[in-house]
Amino acid sequence: MHTARRLAAIALPAVLALTACGGQTPQESGSDQPPAEGFPVTVTDARGEVEFDTAPQRIVSLSPSTTEMLFAIGAGDQVVAADEHSNHPEEAPDTALSGFTPSVEAISEYDPDLVILARDAESAVEQLETVEIPVLLMPAAETLDDTYAQMEMLGDATGHADAAEEAAAGVRSEIESIVAETEDELGDTELSYYHELDTGMYTVTSQTFVGQVYALFGLRNIADEAGDTAGGYPQLSAEFVVEQNPDLIFLSYPGGRDNVDAVAERPAFDQISAVRNDRVTELDPDVASRWGPRVVDFAQKVSDVAVAAAQEEG
Structure with missing residues (x-):
């Protein structure tokens, strides 16, 4: 007997979600814990209200991002499978399921x-509900x-409301602390950046x-000046980036140090402040593209790079 019922549907605009890579082996069983107290409960996803009779x-x-959230709020034992790109934390079930073209x-x-x-x-929701599989549809943050x-x-829906509230408050507190410390270090230093x-x-x-994560630290995004x-x-042109002359460049795709070297070798990029001052930074593409609890790690990385640049200029 399924535990969730769709109560209402609403339309929301689609949002681009970025992901990274993972592996492939089916998992066998879920949590043996009894249903949590506090049910039934109603939550609102991207289409409307969903009622859960039990956890x-x-x-x-x-x-x-959802997989990382579930483990962060203590619901990891209830996750029996995750998509092929859900590679964090290590204990996340490793499967070949597609999150882009789900197979019912x-x-x-x-x-x-x-x-x-x-x-x-979203196109897979109706197929899943046709075979009576409850669905939550999560938009990109x-x-x-x-x-x-x-x-x-997710805490409300899975029976971990208190743990989820605590986890969310912890992420918020860490972000606020990083921002406050960074503001003290940056002072009046103004820095521009380009995120590739x-x-x-x-x-x-x-x-x-x-x-918006970069904006927390007062960094100016050169892409905001693009005509379209x-x-x-x-998509920016090399000429535009050179003209904007960013103080910092962040690379958010696989390749490591080779990517950093390749940027420096682009025509005219040796004129860019970020390249001249060795401020081209490779990011973990997973951390920099997901809106789960590891956004703290992303914020800390941006802070470290910005503070180092400010100290060099000071």
Whole structure:
């Protein structure tokens, strides 16, 4: 008997979600814990209200950010499968399930009483509900407050409301502490940056979740000056980046040090302040693209780079 019921549907705008990589081996069983107290409970996902009669015990998470949240709030034992890109934490179930093009047949093999999908996979919701598999549809977070709210919502839905509230408060507190310390270190130093998503020079504006993390530290995003910001993810030209002359460059895609060296070798990039001063930074693409609890790690990395640059200029 399934534990969730869809109560109402609402339409929300689609949001771009970025992900990274993982592996592939099916898991066998979920948590043996009894249903948590506090049920029934109603939560609101991207389509409307969903009522849970009991806490789901066999969750399939098809979004890396959601998987990380579930483990952070203490619901990891209830996760029996996660998508191929859910590679954190290490104990996350390692499968070949796709979060972009979910297979109802493959998902059904795990006998889930809840499937959590990213907004990109909304087309699969009706198929899953047709075979009576309850679904939560999670949009990409647009702000840090969205991250905290999603953690708390998942806590309510899984029977870990108190732990989720504590986890969200912890992430908020750590972010606020990093920002306060960084402000003291930066003082009046003004820095500009360019965040590169791939070698095609796609980037993010300050209107995206990623861009808003940088904005916490008062960094100026050169992409905001682009003529066409393409919904927050414009493709810049090499000439534009050179002209904007960012103080910092962050690379958010696989490749490591080779990517840093390749940027320095681009025509005219040796004129850019970030390249001249060895301030091209490689980011963990998973950490820098997910809106789960590891946003703290992303914020700390940005802070460290900005503070180091400010100290050099001071």
